[in-house]
Amino acid sequence: MNRILLPALVSLLAMGCGKAAVRTQALAPEKPAPVVTEQKETVAKAEPEAAEEEQAPVEGRREVGDYVVYRFSGSFQKAPVTLTERVVGRDKNSLLIDFLLEEGKEKSELRVRLSDTAETRGEVLSVQRIEKGKLVAAGVDEYEALMGKTMVVADENEEALGSEHVVAVMGNDMLPAKRTSFRVKIGEKKATLTTVVSDKFPWGDLSGEIAAEDGSVIYRAEVLNVGHVVESKTGKEPQVARSDYEDE
Incomplete structure (x- = not known):
């Protein structure tokens, strides 16, 4: 069966400007x-x-500044995790998305370029790890490992x-x-x-x-x-996705 990466709908209060429950x-x-x-x-x-x-x-289209935050829970893992996805760039054929996975105090951050063409939409084109605001070359296996923690x-x-x-x-x-x-x-x-x-x-x-x-x-x-949030860019460091969710 295909992987399960399915944000469950619940009744939630809206959390701040530009965010929809x-x-x-x-x-x-x-x-x-x-x-x-x-x-x-x-x-x-x-x-x-x-x-x-x-x-x-x-036809849906994600633009720079669009984001979504997921929370994954259940007995499949010890504690809930959150995943923030934010579009930080795009061209005619691809999307550049920052992925931020938060597991308690641990954070993993990747910048992934995905195909956005009808024939290959969602195909991974490149992966970079974000470490202390700097981009480091990484492989598709790191992206798969990160997403595997949400499936x-x-x-x-x-x-x-x-x-x-x-x-x-x-x-x-x-x-x-x-x-x-x-x-x-x-x-x-x-x-x-x-x-x-x-x-x-x-x-x-x-x-x-x-x-x-x-x-x-x-x-x-x-x-x-x-x-959708538009963040001002400062310097040459990448603009990294940030989750607005915090465990109570």
């Missing part, structure tokens, strides 16, 4: 809808015709349990999305994987959680912040 609500709110208390979501099935219109593919891979996808159309509310924006559940296995443990995707969210899948049969959370990823 994310939550979901029913696409057809006039219909009764179950409440998913773990993710504080309210969802309901939409009329098929309306859903198809809302789900028409759109869980299901060993087996047994079946799809169903899907429904929802709306992801991000500040004043309402994104049409689709939520799908799967029965999976993590090792010998049976679990349910839930994903939320939207063509209008340029950072990737909107939501994901893996919950065991006893209700315990194996994996959860949350969008803490998403927005």
Whole structure:
């Protein structure tokens, strides 16, 4: 099964200017809808015709200053980690993104150039490590190792349990999305994987959680912040992404 890098949607308060919290609500709110208390979501099935219109593919584009902050938690690791991604440069065919992974007091920072062409979007073109404000040549393996700390891979996808159309509310924006559940296995443990995707969210899948049969959370990823910030540049040192999230 493909890697799971899925920011789970929860009801969050907006955190400062230019930052939007994310939550979901029913696409057809006039219909009764179950409440998913773990993710504080309210969802309901939409009329098929309306859903198809809302789900028409759109082209997302990330610009310099755009950023997203994820929080990853669950029993798959000892403590939550946060990952900040910020676009610091772009040209016609590629994006330059700073990745900042925070594990307690430890921080890992990479500057990665990714393809942004339709044929190879997301392909890693180059990797540099950021050490004390300086760029050091690095390999793709370092990027894969960093991202590996934010992922869980299901060993087996047994079946799809169903899907429904929802709306992801991000500040004043309402994104049409689709939520799908799967029965999976993590090792010998049976679990349910839930994903939320939207063509209008340029950072990737909107939501994901893996919950065991006893209700315990194996994996959860949350969008803490998403927005746009323009930072002034000083000197020749790289402008490094910074997370606004701090554990309480």
